[in-house]
Amino acid sequence: MEPDVGVALSHEAYAPDAETPVRAEAERPRPRAATSARPRASARGGEAGGVDSGFAAAIAAFAAHGDADAPLAVGAGDILAAQARLRRFLPVTPLHYAERFGCWLKLENLQRTGSYKVRGALNALLAAQERGDRRPVIAASAGNHAQGLAWAAYRLNVPAIAVMPHGAPQTKIAGVAHWGATVRLHGNTFDEARAFAMELAERNGYRFLSAFDDPDVIAGQGTVGMEIASLAPDVVLVPIGGGGLAAGVALALKSQGVRIVGAQVEHVDAMHRALRGEADSIDPVATLADGVRVKQAGLLTREVLGRLLDDLVIVREAELRETLVRLALEEHVIAEGAGALALAAGRRVAGKRKCAVVSGGNIDATVLAGLLSDIRPRAPRKPRRRGQDAAAASVLPAATTAAPTPSARTASASMSAAAPLVANTNGVAKETRSR
Numbered sequence: 001m002e003p004d005v006g007v008a009l010s011h012e013a014y015a016p017d018a019e020t021p022v023r024a025e026a027e028r029p030r031p032r033a034a035t036s037a038r039p040r041a042s043a044r045g046g047e048a049g050g051v052d053s054g055f056a057a058a059i060a061a062f063a064a065h066g067d068a069d070a071p072l073a074v075g076a077g078d079i080l081a082a083q084a085r086l087r088r089f090l091p092v093t094p095l096h097y098a099e100r101f102g103c104w105l106k107l108e109n110l111q112r113t114g115s116y117k118v119r120g121a122l123n124a125l126l127a128a129q130e131r132g133d134r135r136p137v138i139a140a141s142a143g144n145h146a147q148g149l150a151w152a153a154y155r156l157n158v159p160a161i162a163v164m165p166h167g168a169p170q171t172k173i174a175g176v177a178h179w180g181a182t183v184r185l186h187g188n189t190f191d192e193a194r195a196f197a198m199e200l201a202e203r204n205g206y207r208f209l210s211a212f213d214d215p216d217v218i219a220g221q222g223t224v225g226m227e228i229a230s231l232a233p234d235v236v237l238v239p240i241g242g243g244g245l246a247a248g249v250a251l252a253l254k255s256q257g258v259r260i261v262g263a264q265v266e267h268v269d270a271m272h273r274a275l276r277g278e279a280d281s282i283d284p285v286a287t288l289a290d291g292v293r294v295k296q297a298g299l300l301t302r303e304v305l306g307r308l309l310d311d312l313v314i315v316r317e318a319e320l321r322e323t324l325v326r327l328a329l330e331e332h333v334i335a336e337g338a339g340a341l342a343l344a345a346g347r348r349v350a351g352k353r354k355c356a357v358v359s360g361g362n363i364d365a366t367v368l369a370g371l372l373s374d375i376r377p378r379a380p381r382k383p384r385r386r387g388q389d390a391a392a393a394s395v396l397p398a399a400t401t402a403a404p405t406p407s408a409r410t411a412s413a414s415m416s417a418a419a420p421l422v423a424n425t426n427g428v429a430k431e432t433r434s435r
Contacts, residue, residue, distance in 0.1 A: 072251075072307075073300050074215040079222035079252050082123040086220065089122060089155065092227050095355070098331045103237075103346050103354045105331070106228055109339055109361025113175060115291075116224055116245060116359050117141075117211070118148030123220030124209055125152050136161065138206040140194035142290050143172025144360050145211035150181035161206070163197040165189055169290065169364045189283070191295040212244030213298030221245045225252025228355055235259045235351035237342040239359050240271045240312070241292030243301030249357070250308035262305070262312040263345035265289050265320060271297040272312050275305065288320055288367075291338030291360060313345035320344050325375045327358075328368070336363040 090112055096105045108116040125137065136159035139149050146162035153160035160181040164173060165188055176183050186196040201208035210217060221244050228236060229252065236253060238246040240262040250260045264272055268284040274297045284293045320337060323344035327333045335358050342356040 072304055074218045074222075074247075074251065074304070076251055076255065078215065078219035079226060079248065082119075082127075082216070082219040083223045083226050085123055085126045086119060086223055090119060095228070095231055096331070096333070098327075098333075098343070100326075100330050101343060101346065103343060103356050104231060104233065105333065105343065106224060106355055106357045107333065108224065109333065109335055109358050113144070113147040113151050114360055114362045115144035115148060115339075116221060116357070117144040118151055119223055120212075120214070120217035120220035120244060120248075121145060121148040121209065122152035122155070123223075124214060124216035125149075125156050125158055127216045128207065129156065133207065134158075135205065135207040137209050138163065138197050138201050139209045139211065140164070140190065140197035141211050142190050142193075142293065143168050143175075144291055144362060146181070146183075147172060147175040147179070147362070149209065150176045150179035153181060154179040161197075161200070163193045163200070165193045167290070169362065169367075171364050172362050175362065189295065190293060210242075210298070212242030212247075213300050214244075215300065218244050218248045218251070218300065218304070220248070222248030222252045224357060225249035228357075229253060229256065231353070231355055233258055233351070233353045233355040235261060235349060235354045237261050237263055237313075237346045237349060237354065237356040239263050239289070239292055239338050239341040239357065240305075241294045241338065242298045243271050243305055244298065245357065245359060246271075246309065247298075247301040247304035250304060254308045259310045259351070260308060261345065261349050262309055263341045264312065264314055265292065265341065266314050266316050268293050269314055270294055271302065271305065272314065274302050275309070275312070287317060288324070288337035289341050291336060292341065311349075313348055315341060315344045319347070321371060321375055322377050323347075324363075325371050326377045328372065329377070333358060334361045334363065334368070336360045339363075 093107050093110050096107055097103075098105050112118045121139075128134075128137075137149065137153060138161040139145055140163045141147075141149070142165060146164055149160050149162060152158075161184060162176050162181050163184045163186055164176070166185050167188055168185075173183060173185075184196075184200075187193045198208050200206065212218070224245065225236070225248060228249070234257075236249060236258055238249050238260065240246045241264075243262075246260065246262050254260060262271065264270075265287050267282075268287050268289065270281065270284070273281075281296050284295055287293055320340060324335055324337060324340040327335050327340055327343065339358045339360045341359075343358065346354055346356045
Protein backbone atom coordinates (compact mmCIF):
# COMPACT_ATOMS: atom_id res chain seq x y z
CA MET A 1 0.00 0.00 0.00
CA GLU A 2 1.39 3.38 -0.98
CA PRO A 3 1.82 5.87 1.85
CA ASP A 4 -0.63 8.72 2.20
CA VAL A 5 0.49 12.17 1.22
CA GLY A 6 1.90 13.90 4.30
CA VAL A 7 1.41 17.45 5.50
CA ALA A 8 4.51 19.55 6.18
CA LEU A 9 4.07 22.36 8.67
CA SER A 10 5.96 25.59 8.31
CA HIS A 11 7.20 27.73 11.18
CA GLU A 12 4.84 30.48 10.07
CA ALA A 13 1.79 28.22 9.97
CA TYR A 14 2.29 27.20 13.59
CA ALA A 15 4.04 30.16 15.13
CA PRO A 16 4.05 30.26 18.94
CA ASP A 17 2.26 33.61 19.06
CA ALA A 18 -0.78 32.44 17.11
CA GLU A 19 -3.96 32.82 19.07
CA THR A 20 -5.85 29.57 19.13
CA PRO A 21 -8.25 28.56 21.91
CA VAL A 22 -6.97 25.77 24.13
CA ARG A 23 -8.90 22.54 23.82
CA ALA A 24 -8.89 19.96 26.56
CA GLU A 25 -7.69 16.44 25.96
CA ALA A 26 -10.53 14.02 25.26
CA GLU A 27 -11.18 12.00 28.37
CA ARG A 28 -11.05 8.23 28.15
CA PRO A 29 -12.15 5.81 30.81
CA ARG A 30 -9.46 3.38 31.93
CA PRO A 31 -11.14 0.86 34.24
CA ARG A 32 -8.70 -1.96 33.51
CA ALA A 33 -6.45 -3.22 36.24
CA ALA A 34 -2.95 -4.55 35.74
CA THR A 35 -0.98 -7.16 37.55
CA SER A 36 0.36 -5.81 40.82
CA ALA A 37 3.09 -8.33 41.44
CA ARG A 38 5.78 -7.19 43.86
CA PRO A 39 9.39 -7.04 42.67
CA ARG A 40 11.56 -9.89 43.80
CA ALA A 41 14.87 -9.38 45.50
CA SER A 42 17.86 -9.60 43.20
CA ALA A 43 21.58 -9.75 43.70
CA ARG A 44 22.37 -7.38 40.83
CA GLY A 45 21.88 -3.76 39.95
CA GLY A 46 22.32 -0.50 41.80
CA GLU A 47 25.64 1.30 41.70
CA ALA A 48 27.60 1.15 38.48
CA GLY A 49 29.56 -2.06 38.27
CA GLY A 50 28.50 -3.11 41.74
CA VAL A 51 25.64 -4.51 43.76
CA ASP A 52 22.76 -2.58 45.29
CA SER A 53 21.10 -5.02 47.66
CA GLY A 54 18.73 -2.31 48.90
CA PHE A 55 17.10 -1.56 45.55
CA ALA A 56 14.56 -4.38 45.75
CA ALA A 57 13.53 -3.27 49.24
CA ALA A 58 13.33 0.35 48.12
CA ILE A 59 11.17 -0.44 45.10
CA ALA A 60 8.90 -2.65 47.22
CA ALA A 61 8.50 0.22 49.68
CA PHE A 62 7.65 2.53 46.76
CA ALA A 63 4.94 0.12 45.59
CA ALA A 64 3.56 -0.26 49.09
CA HIS A 65 3.40 3.51 49.53
CA GLY A 66 0.59 3.77 46.98
CA ASP A 67 -2.63 1.86 46.59
CA ALA A 68 -1.58 -1.50 45.18
CA ASP A 69 -5.18 -2.41 44.33
CA ALA A 70 -5.87 0.78 42.39
CA PRO A 71 -6.09 0.22 38.62
CA LEU A 72 -3.26 1.57 36.51
CA ALA A 73 -3.89 4.11 33.75
CA VAL A 74 -2.88 1.49 31.16
CA GLY A 75 -3.32 -2.27 31.21
CA ALA A 76 -2.83 -5.44 29.21
CA GLY A 77 -6.06 -4.81 27.30
CA ASP A 78 -4.68 -1.55 25.96
CA ILE A 79 -1.58 -3.35 24.68
CA LEU A 80 -3.71 -5.93 22.86
CA ALA A 81 -5.72 -3.11 21.27
CA ALA A 82 -2.48 -1.39 20.24
CA GLN A 83 -1.20 -4.60 18.68
CA ALA A 84 -4.35 -4.85 16.59
CA ARG A 85 -3.98 -1.23 15.43
CA LEU A 86 -0.31 -1.47 14.52
CA ARG A 87 -0.40 -4.85 12.78
CA ARG A 88 -1.12 -3.44 9.32
CA PHE A 89 1.43 -0.64 9.59
CA LEU A 90 4.52 -2.05 11.31
CA PRO A 91 6.41 -5.32 10.77
CA VAL A 92 7.42 -7.70 13.55
CA THR A 93 11.10 -7.10 14.27
CA PRO A 94 13.39 -10.16 14.41
CA LEU A 95 14.89 -11.93 17.40
CA HIS A 96 18.60 -12.71 17.07
CA TYR A 97 20.73 -14.87 19.34
CA ALA A 98 24.06 -13.19 20.14
CA GLU A 99 26.11 -16.28 20.91
CA ARG A 100 29.17 -14.45 22.20
CA PHE A 101 27.01 -12.51 24.64
CA GLY A 102 24.84 -15.50 25.57
CA CYS A 103 21.73 -13.38 25.11
CA TRP A 104 18.85 -12.98 22.68
CA LEU A 105 18.40 -9.58 21.05
CA LYS A 106 15.11 -7.95 20.09
CA LEU A 107 16.23 -5.87 17.11
CA GLU A 108 14.13 -2.73 17.32
CA ASN A 109 16.91 -0.93 15.45
CA LEU A 110 15.36 -2.57 12.35
CA GLN A 111 11.95 -1.03 13.02
CA ARG A 112 10.55 1.81 10.91
CA THR A 113 12.58 4.99 11.55
CA GLY A 114 15.23 2.85 13.29
CA SER A 115 13.64 2.73 16.74
CA TYR A 116 10.77 1.26 18.76
CA LYS A 117 9.40 4.78 19.34
CA VAL A 118 7.26 4.67 16.23
CA ARG A 119 5.04 2.08 17.94
CA GLY A 120 3.88 4.43 20.68
CA ALA A 121 3.55 7.46 18.42
CA LEU A 122 1.50 5.62 15.79
CA ASN A 123 -0.75 3.98 18.37
CA ALA A 124 -1.40 7.37 20.00
CA LEU A 125 -2.41 8.95 16.69
CA LEU A 126 -4.63 6.02 15.72
CA ALA A 127 -6.31 6.00 19.12
CA ALA A 128 -6.87 9.76 18.88
CA GLN A 129 -8.57 9.35 15.52
CA GLU A 130 -10.86 6.73 17.02
CA ARG A 131 -11.85 9.31 19.65
CA GLY A 132 -12.37 12.01 17.01
CA ASP A 133 -9.34 14.08 18.06
CA ARG A 134 -7.94 15.73 14.93
CA ARG A 135 -5.71 18.38 16.51
CA PRO A 136 -2.16 18.97 15.34
CA VAL A 137 0.33 17.07 17.47
CA ILE A 138 3.46 18.48 19.09
CA ALA A 139 6.15 16.51 20.90
CA ALA A 140 9.55 16.99 22.48
CA SER A 141 12.25 14.46 21.76
CA ALA A 142 15.97 13.88 21.60
CA GLY A 143 15.33 12.33 18.20
CA ASN A 144 13.71 8.89 18.09
CA HIS A 145 10.25 9.87 19.35
CA ALA A 146 10.25 12.81 16.95
CA GLN A 147 11.11 10.52 14.03
CA GLY A 148 8.43 8.05 15.02
CA LEU A 149 5.84 10.81 15.32
CA ALA A 150 6.88 12.32 11.99
CA TRP A 151 6.52 8.96 10.21
CA ALA A 152 3.17 8.22 11.85
CA ALA A 153 1.86 11.71 11.06
CA TYR A 154 2.99 11.31 7.45
CA ARG A 155 1.12 8.02 7.10
CA LEU A 156 -2.06 9.37 8.72
CA ASN A 157 -1.93 12.88 7.22
CA VAL A 158 -1.78 14.58 10.62
CA PRO A 159 0.10 17.90 11.16
CA ALA A 160 3.06 17.38 13.50
CA ILE A 161 5.70 19.53 15.19
CA ALA A 162 8.84 18.21 16.88
CA VAL A 163 10.78 20.27 19.41
CA MET A 164 14.34 18.98 19.74
CA PRO A 165 17.33 20.15 21.80
CA HIS A 166 20.23 21.78 19.99
CA GLY A 167 22.50 18.85 20.79
CA ALA A 168 20.31 16.29 19.02
CA PRO A 169 22.19 14.11 16.49
CA GLN A 170 22.03 15.47 12.95
CA THR A 171 20.91 12.11 11.59
CA LYS A 172 17.81 12.24 13.81
CA ILE A 173 17.02 15.86 12.90
CA ALA A 174 17.28 14.97 9.22
CA GLY A 175 15.06 11.95 9.74
CA VAL A 176 12.29 14.09 11.27
CA ALA A 177 12.44 16.65 8.47
CA HIS A 178 12.43 13.89 5.85
CA TRP A 179 8.91 12.84 6.83
CA GLY A 180 7.56 16.38 6.59
CA ALA A 181 7.21 17.36 10.25
CA THR A 182 8.22 20.81 11.43
CA VAL A 183 11.42 20.83 13.49
CA ARG A 184 11.95 23.43 16.23
CA LEU A 185 15.30 23.45 18.01
CA HIS A 186 15.13 24.76 21.56
CA GLY A 187 17.29 24.38 24.67
CA ASN A 188 20.27 22.16 25.32
CA THR A 189 18.48 19.25 27.03
CA PHE A 190 15.37 17.17 26.51
CA ASP A 191 13.67 18.71 29.54
CA GLU A 192 14.13 22.25 28.19
CA ALA A 193 12.70 21.16 24.83
CA ARG A 194 9.76 19.49 26.58
CA ALA A 195 8.92 22.62 28.60
CA PHE A 196 8.91 24.69 25.39
CA ALA A 197 6.75 22.15 23.56
CA MET A 198 4.21 22.12 26.39
CA GLU A 199 4.11 25.92 26.30
CA LEU A 200 3.37 25.88 22.56
CA ALA A 201 0.67 23.25 23.04
CA GLU A 202 -1.01 25.29 25.79
CA ARG A 203 -0.85 28.49 23.78
CA ASN A 204 -2.06 27.13 20.44
CA GLY A 205 -4.33 24.23 21.38
CA TYR A 206 -2.13 21.46 20.03
CA ARG A 207 -2.11 17.99 21.48
CA PHE A 208 1.11 17.45 23.41
CA LEU A 209 2.27 13.85 23.00
CA SER A 210 4.74 12.79 25.65
CA ALA A 211 7.59 10.54 24.60
CA PHE A 212 6.85 8.15 27.48
CA ASP A 213 4.25 9.46 29.96
CA ASP A 214 1.10 8.78 27.94
CA PRO A 215 -1.19 5.70 28.19
CA ASP A 216 -1.42 5.27 24.41
CA VAL A 217 2.35 5.58 24.03
CA ILE A 218 3.00 3.04 26.80
CA ALA A 219 0.51 0.63 25.22
CA GLY A 220 2.21 0.98 21.85
CA GLN A 221 5.64 0.30 23.32
CA GLY A 222 4.17 -2.74 25.08
CA THR A 223 3.76 -4.47 21.73
CA VAL A 224 7.53 -5.08 21.87
CA GLY A 225 6.86 -7.33 24.86
CA MET A 226 4.05 -9.13 23.03
CA GLU A 227 6.49 -10.07 20.27
CA ILE A 228 9.13 -11.21 22.76
CA ALA A 229 6.59 -13.51 24.46
CA SER A 230 6.96 -16.14 21.73
CA LEU A 231 10.59 -16.63 22.83
CA ALA A 232 9.45 -17.62 26.35
CA PRO A 233 12.34 -15.83 28.11
CA ASP A 234 12.95 -15.89 31.84
CA VAL A 235 14.60 -12.42 31.92
CA VAL A 236 14.03 -9.38 29.70
CA LEU A 237 16.40 -6.41 29.87
CA VAL A 238 15.07 -3.00 28.85
CA PRO A 239 16.77 0.42 28.65
CA ILE A 240 15.08 3.11 30.74
CA GLY A 241 14.97 6.84 30.17
CA GLY A 242 11.50 8.11 30.97
CA GLY A 243 10.30 4.52 31.34
CA GLY A 244 7.74 4.12 28.53
CA LEU A 245 9.31 1.05 26.95
CA ALA A 246 10.04 -0.67 30.26
CA ALA A 247 6.50 0.00 31.52
CA GLY A 248 4.92 -1.40 28.36
CA VAL A 249 7.12 -4.50 28.28
CA ALA A 250 6.48 -5.12 31.98
CA LEU A 251 2.71 -4.90 31.49
CA ALA A 252 2.92 -7.34 28.57
CA LEU A 253 5.18 -9.97 30.16
CA LYS A 254 4.95 -9.78 33.94
CA SER A 255 1.86 -11.98 34.14
CA GLN A 256 3.87 -14.74 32.41
CA GLY A 257 6.43 -14.87 35.20
CA VAL A 258 9.15 -13.04 33.28
CA ARG A 259 11.67 -11.00 35.29
CA ILE A 260 11.88 -7.41 34.04
CA VAL A 261 15.26 -5.74 34.56
CA GLY A 262 15.85 -2.11 33.66
CA ALA A 263 19.14 -0.52 32.59
CA GLN A 264 20.34 3.05 33.05
CA VAL A 265 23.63 4.89 32.63
CA GLU A 266 25.68 6.13 35.55
CA HIS A 267 24.59 9.67 36.54
CA VAL A 268 21.71 9.47 34.02
CA ASP A 269 19.42 7.52 36.32
CA ALA A 270 16.29 9.57 36.98
CA MET A 271 14.04 6.50 37.27
CA HIS A 272 16.43 4.72 39.62
CA ARG A 273 16.46 7.70 41.98
CA ALA A 274 12.69 8.16 41.74
CA LEU A 275 11.99 4.54 42.68
CA ARG A 276 14.38 4.82 45.61
CA GLY A 277 12.35 7.77 46.88
CA GLU A 278 14.86 10.52 46.10
CA ALA A 279 12.79 13.60 45.33
CA ASP A 280 15.62 15.86 44.17
CA SER A 281 16.29 15.84 40.43
CA ILE A 282 19.79 16.43 39.08
CA ASP A 283 20.92 17.43 35.62
CA PRO A 284 21.99 14.32 33.67
CA VAL A 285 25.56 14.25 32.41
CA ALA A 286 26.53 13.97 28.76
CA THR A 287 26.39 10.38 27.59
CA LEU A 288 26.58 8.26 24.46
CA ALA A 289 23.03 7.10 25.30
CA ASP A 290 21.36 10.40 24.43
CA GLY A 291 18.01 8.65 23.96
CA VAL A 292 17.66 7.98 27.71
CA ARG A 293 19.06 11.30 28.93
CA VAL A 294 16.10 12.71 30.87
CA LYS A 295 16.04 14.75 34.06
CA GLN A 296 12.69 13.55 35.42
CA ALA A 297 11.07 10.16 35.07
CA GLY A 298 7.45 9.90 33.99
CA LEU A 299 4.65 9.79 36.54
CA LEU A 300 2.63 7.02 34.85
CA THR A 301 5.74 5.00 34.08
CA ARG A 302 6.99 5.40 37.65
CA GLU A 303 3.71 4.00 38.94
CA VAL A 304 3.86 0.98 36.62
CA LEU A 305 7.52 0.21 37.24
CA GLY A 306 7.09 0.68 40.98
CA ARG A 307 4.78 -2.34 40.89
CA LEU A 308 6.28 -4.49 38.14
CA LEU A 309 10.04 -3.85 37.83
CA ASP A 310 12.23 -6.55 39.37
CA ASP A 311 15.61 -4.88 39.29
CA LEU A 312 17.57 -2.02 37.76
CA VAL A 313 21.24 -2.10 36.72
CA ILE A 314 23.42 1.00 36.43
CA VAL A 315 25.98 0.77 33.61
CA ARG A 316 29.26 2.65 33.35
CA GLU A 317 29.86 4.76 30.26
CA ALA A 318 32.95 2.69 29.36
CA GLU A 319 30.92 -0.53 29.49
CA LEU A 320 28.31 1.00 27.20
CA ARG A 321 30.88 2.08 24.63
CA GLU A 322 32.60 -1.29 24.59
CA THR A 323 29.28 -3.13 24.20
CA LEU A 324 28.26 -0.92 21.28
CA VAL A 325 31.54 -1.63 19.49
CA ARG A 326 31.32 -5.37 20.18
CA LEU A 327 27.78 -5.41 18.79
CA ALA A 328 29.03 -3.90 15.57
CA LEU A 329 32.15 -6.05 15.20
CA GLU A 330 30.97 -9.40 16.54
CA GLU A 331 27.23 -9.46 15.83
CA HIS A 332 27.16 -7.01 12.90
CA VAL A 333 24.37 -5.07 14.61
CA ILE A 334 24.50 -1.27 14.45
CA ALA A 335 23.00 0.22 17.60
CA GLU A 336 22.94 3.69 19.09
CA GLY A 337 24.06 4.29 22.66
CA ALA A 338 20.66 3.65 24.24
CA GLY A 339 20.22 0.64 21.97
CA ALA A 340 23.27 -1.10 23.44
CA LEU A 341 22.39 -0.21 27.04
CA ALA A 342 20.26 -3.24 27.89
CA LEU A 343 22.85 -5.67 26.54
CA ALA A 344 25.59 -3.92 28.53
CA ALA A 345 23.53 -4.45 31.69
CA GLY A 346 22.93 -8.09 30.78
CA ARG A 347 26.53 -8.96 31.56
CA ARG A 348 25.65 -8.76 35.26
CA VAL A 349 22.24 -10.42 35.13
CA ALA A 350 21.88 -14.20 35.35
CA GLY A 351 19.30 -16.03 33.28
CA LYS A 352 18.86 -19.22 31.27
CA ARG A 353 17.07 -17.44 28.42
CA LYS A 354 17.83 -13.73 28.52
CA CYS A 355 16.56 -11.23 25.99
CA ALA A 356 17.81 -7.65 25.66
CA VAL A 357 15.96 -5.00 23.68
CA VAL A 358 18.16 -3.18 21.16
CA SER A 359 15.93 -0.12 21.24
CA GLY A 360 17.39 1.85 18.32
CA GLY A 361 20.12 2.20 15.72
CA ASN A 362 20.13 5.91 14.88
CA ILE A 363 23.76 6.79 15.55
CA ASP A 364 25.78 9.45 13.76
CA ALA A 365 28.33 8.00 11.35
CA THR A 366 31.08 10.21 12.78
CA VAL A 367 30.35 9.02 16.33
CA LEU A 368 30.37 5.38 15.25
CA ALA A 369 33.60 5.84 13.31
CA GLY A 370 35.25 7.44 16.33
CA LEU A 371 34.18 4.59 18.60
CA LEU A 372 35.42 1.94 16.17
CA SER A 373 38.81 3.63 15.88
CA ASP A 374 39.29 4.45 19.58
CA ILE A 375 37.95 1.39 21.38
CA ARG A 376 39.60 -2.01 21.26
CA PRO A 377 37.26 -4.44 22.99
CA ARG A 378 38.69 -7.33 24.90
CA ALA A 379 38.77 -10.66 23.09
CA PRO A 380 35.71 -12.76 23.98
CA ARG A 381 36.23 -15.75 26.22
CA LYS A 382 36.60 -19.04 24.38
CA PRO A 383 33.51 -21.25 24.62
CA ARG A 384 33.74 -24.24 26.89
CA ARG A 385 33.53 -27.64 25.21
CA ARG A 386 30.88 -30.09 26.26
CA GLY A 387 31.86 -33.59 27.42
CA GLN A 388 31.26 -35.37 24.09
CA ASP A 389 32.97 -32.61 22.10
CA ALA A 390 36.05 -32.71 24.35
CA ALA A 391 36.31 -36.50 23.97
CA ALA A 392 36.07 -36.25 20.18
CA ALA A 393 38.74 -33.52 20.12
CA SER A 394 41.16 -35.73 22.09
CA VAL A 395 40.76 -38.58 19.57
CA LEU A 396 41.13 -36.34 16.51
CA PRO A 397 44.95 -35.74 16.67
CA ALA A 398 45.66 -39.49 16.86
CA ALA A 399 43.50 -40.13 13.82
CA THR A 400 45.26 -37.46 11.77
CA THR A 401 48.74 -38.88 12.49
CA ALA A 402 47.87 -42.45 11.43
CA ALA A 403 49.84 -43.99 8.55
CA PRO A 404 48.22 -43.64 5.11
CA THR A 405 46.51 -46.72 3.71
CA PRO A 406 47.58 -48.33 0.37
CA SER A 407 44.52 -46.93 -1.36
CA ALA A 408 45.39 -43.45 -0.12
CA ARG A 409 48.97 -43.81 -1.45
CA THR A 410 47.63 -44.90 -4.83
CA ALA A 411 45.26 -41.91 -5.00
CA SER A 412 48.05 -39.53 -4.05
CA ALA A 413 50.33 -40.90 -6.78
CA SER A 414 47.64 -40.57 -9.43
CA MET A 415 46.94 -36.97 -8.41
CA SER A 416 50.63 -36.01 -8.59
CA ALA A 417 50.88 -37.52 -12.07
CA ALA A 418 47.96 -35.49 -13.33
CA ALA A 419 48.79 -32.39 -15.40
CA PRO A 420 48.26 -29.06 -13.57
CA LEU A 421 45.46 -26.76 -14.61
CA VAL A 422 45.94 -23.04 -15.24
CA ALA A 423 43.48 -20.38 -16.35
CA ASN A 424 43.76 -18.90 -19.82
CA THR A 425 42.94 -15.29 -20.66
CA ASN A 426 39.29 -16.14 -21.30
CA GLY A 427 38.83 -17.61 -17.82
CA VAL A 428 38.62 -21.23 -19.11
CA ALA A 429 40.88 -23.81 -17.47
CA LYS A 430 43.33 -25.53 -19.82
CA GLU A 431 45.80 -28.34 -19.33
CA THR A 432 49.56 -27.84 -19.54
CA ARG A 433 51.88 -30.76 -20.28
CA SER A 434 55.53 -30.92 -19.63
CA ARG A 435 57.62 -31.88 -22.58
